Amino acid sequence: MPAEQSFDVYRLPEEHEAIREAVREVCAAKVAPHAAEADETGEFPKASYDALRAADFHAPHIPVEYGGAGADALATAIVIEEVARACASSSLIPAVNKLGTMPLILAGSEELKRKYLTPVAAGDAMFSYCLSEPEAGSDAASMTTKAVRDGDHWVLNGVKRWITNAGVSEYYTVFAVTDPTARSRGISAFVVEKADAGVSFGAPEKKLGIKGSPTREVYFDNVRIPADRMIGAEGTGFATAMRTLDHTRVTIAAQAVGIAQGALDYAKGYIQERKQFGKPVADFQGIQFMVADMGMKLEAARQLTYTAAGKSERGDADLTYFGAAAKCFASDAAMEITTDAVQLLGGYGYTRDYPVERMMRDAKITQIYEGTNQVQRIVMARQLLKG
């Protein structure tokens, strides 16, 4: 291969860099200014949603045939990363729209896809994902929400917990037991609408971070839905849930990378301004070593995330491993980097007058949701050790 061509190996395509620039511009103007307020008030950042929707970044992964932007998994990760760099709560908008719709994209009928993906692409509806329950978190297959067949309908009863955008989303992918004797093979997936009779929501959770992203319980009280709202075949719901997470754990990794980048960017500016002992604190080698470690961990996390995104886009056989590895590594890195950013700002970093304590609180959830990092290690080890 000619020498000049070899420089094109292993770097982002130009169109992906262009997407990053476009998202960054929208976020600087219309998302970042509301980040502190969303954190302070705990209110859904409607201004961010409107700005993302206007630029088609609210659900960029939806395929073109359903009216979406048709962004590939890497482009979607970059959108989420850049929104998270400005406001982690707002990054849950494109991330959860992908999480909620991925079961449909992977396993739904053409009719269901057309009916439900199109309004999400248009920005007229959002989609949430209902897997966890009060007693079924890491052990997702132990869920007890039931769906019982009644003629041409299914009737759902149960409670889902930790549901992002609950109450704001119009649509919900709900996993429910259709055969209690078959554990994971007795779980099926359904589309439920907020407007369906018997659907209601709990009080907003009082959280440490991502405060602008609503997290509530969802209650199903004799919710009667048409049988054609089942996603895929009966009994395939758990596998669909896991396949979905293989793809969307990459988006959590991207969110973690974005939060960490936001914290590093802020801390870099601060230490060059802040003077102690007669010079900027950035001139001290102890501080320089901290910044170097932060940058190094961040770039390693980003590279693993983008590699996993490529595998998500292609549907590679080792996506399960890479999705878990990227989510686990990037979220641990984000926690370390944001904590160090607070340290670099000293007492100021510990106050709400500066954004890094928010970023540190926001980073914490990335080690927990879409499977704790302990679950990610179970997933990775099983993949590494399988025959």
Ligand SMILES: CCCCCCCC(=O)SCCNC(=O)CCNC(=O)[C@H](O)C(C)(C)COP(=O)(O)OP(=O)(O)OC[C@H]1O[C@@H](n2cnc3c(N)ncnc32)[C@H](O)[C@@H]1OP(=O)(O)O
């Ligand atoms: C406060 C802030 C808000 C918080 C918001 C939180 C929102 C969320 O995070 S939603 C999701 C959170 N939950 C999770 O991530 C769940 C974590 N748990 C898991 O991932 C799984 O339960 C896990 C990995 C522990 C494995 O569970 P386990 O019960 O041992 O299942 P396992 O025996 O491996 O698999 C069962 C079946 O599923 C299939 N399966 C498992 N993984 C996959 C996969 N990746 N792809 C396809 N099929 C799969 C298996 O092949 C098996 O099928 P079969 O019975 O036909 O052989």
